[in-house]
Amino acid sequence: MSVPLPSGFRYRTIDADGVRINCAVGGDGPPLLLLHGYPQTHLIWHRVAPELASEFTVVVADLRGYGDSDKPDTGYSKRLMARDQLLVMRALGFERFAVAGHDRGGRVAHRLALDSPEAVTALAVLDIVPTRFAFEHADKAFGLGFSDPAAIRASCEDYRAAASIDLEHDAVDAGRKLTCPTLVLWGEHSFVGTNYDVLAAWREYAAEPVGEALPCDHYLPEEQPGSTASAMRRFFGGPISR
Template identity: 60%
Template sequence: MSVPLPFRYRTVEAGVPIRCAVGGEGPPVLLLHGYPQTHVIWHAVAPLLAERFTVVAADLRGYGDSGKPAPTNGDTEYAKRTMAADQVDVMAELGFDRFAVAGHDRGGRVAHRMALDRPDAVRALAVLDIVPTRHAFACADRDFATGYWHWFFLTAGHGIPERMIGADPEFWIRARMTSRHAGGTPFDPAAMAEYVRCFDEASIAASCADYRAAATIDLEHDEADAGRLLEVPVRALWGERSFVGRNYDVLDVWRGYAADVTGRALPSDHYLPEEAPAEVAAELTRFFG
């Protein structure tokens, strides 16, 4: 693979400096990554999409080479509303006032909030291997607590997860990712090395704040929007071997949050853009086209 992507790179001043790669021509598409990755998770998908679209693959605030402000009480710096606003500002700075967005994992949660807050900017939304945060917490059970235990670990206060992860961040990243991979394309060693490079002390602190925000201020925002359906078309994709695929009726869940929902399972576990890149690219090309 090519690290960084074979695109033009820019750092755009939004709420914080946001690092992004831009390539291709055509209608604009924004790609957002999950935890603990960077925009590089799209390394096999983005070049395929760039044959039809102008692709912007961005690092979320707190991740990759984007700005990583130190969390404060309340973790408002990492509310999904704030993270979504960053990316809308990036797209506007690049000349795109309206665009399609695809988000995997944490990026999907940012993209969901973006579509709620800025339906004028988002023309279509693809969410990869998630159900809405509000639903996940409301329906949490023993399987969720054991399968998604990191959600609770990362929200712990008093510097506990930061200190423990910081003792061996490479082990943490490799363990998290390999435990949620089942067949399909193997992780590219260069991509894994990039995730490790970017997971510094500031990113560890920021990503913990991201998860704490999901359990606090994000839920407040989600409760305020309870019952409000997304108006943009939504394409939900998930791994047939993933926790999401095994534990939820994904389309039924999303139809409680959006008026126009389609989707299907792909042959992977959690990391769809890396495990099933050809299938993801084909799905997004059809949906965004």
């Protein structure tokens, strides 16, 4: 891999109900799961994960359809993708954990917190608004913008699910708010930051979200790794994640 994680991280392949999920684990402390977005892999966290590993047991995982995880033909609802990660954390011995997700990973993390509130102690979402909110407020400025054909197909299925089965699941949960502590970070120059009142959007979906814009575009973990790690360390460092 061209941007390796430090040697303190150890790679695992975990079977999540027949879907093999690639992940790396490092550090010591309360468990913290980091999820990437499109079209990245777990390595988007390569500058943030080592900073957090001094205080947390950090798990960075490839979502199904991405990186070195399996790429099944179907099954890309955020509910299934969230369950993959729940099973990964259970396999690693973590029944309760905090989770942070960037971009698509934020959608998966949001669904994970909704479906498994007993497992998620705290949530951070980076440069994303809730799926249902995005489609309800879509206009002509809103749209969808690998050499591995399986990866291309999987990413298309991921986006197709967002416009279909994910919206059905979200409709069932309409009016239901996250109760876990929720951190929202976004890039002040990103599409999300310039087109939405991001915190106001999340207040419709979480009880008491907190957050701020960082001076960057969309890829916070790479453009502002220090500020991203610091914000996450402050937020996840309290007793909520222990």
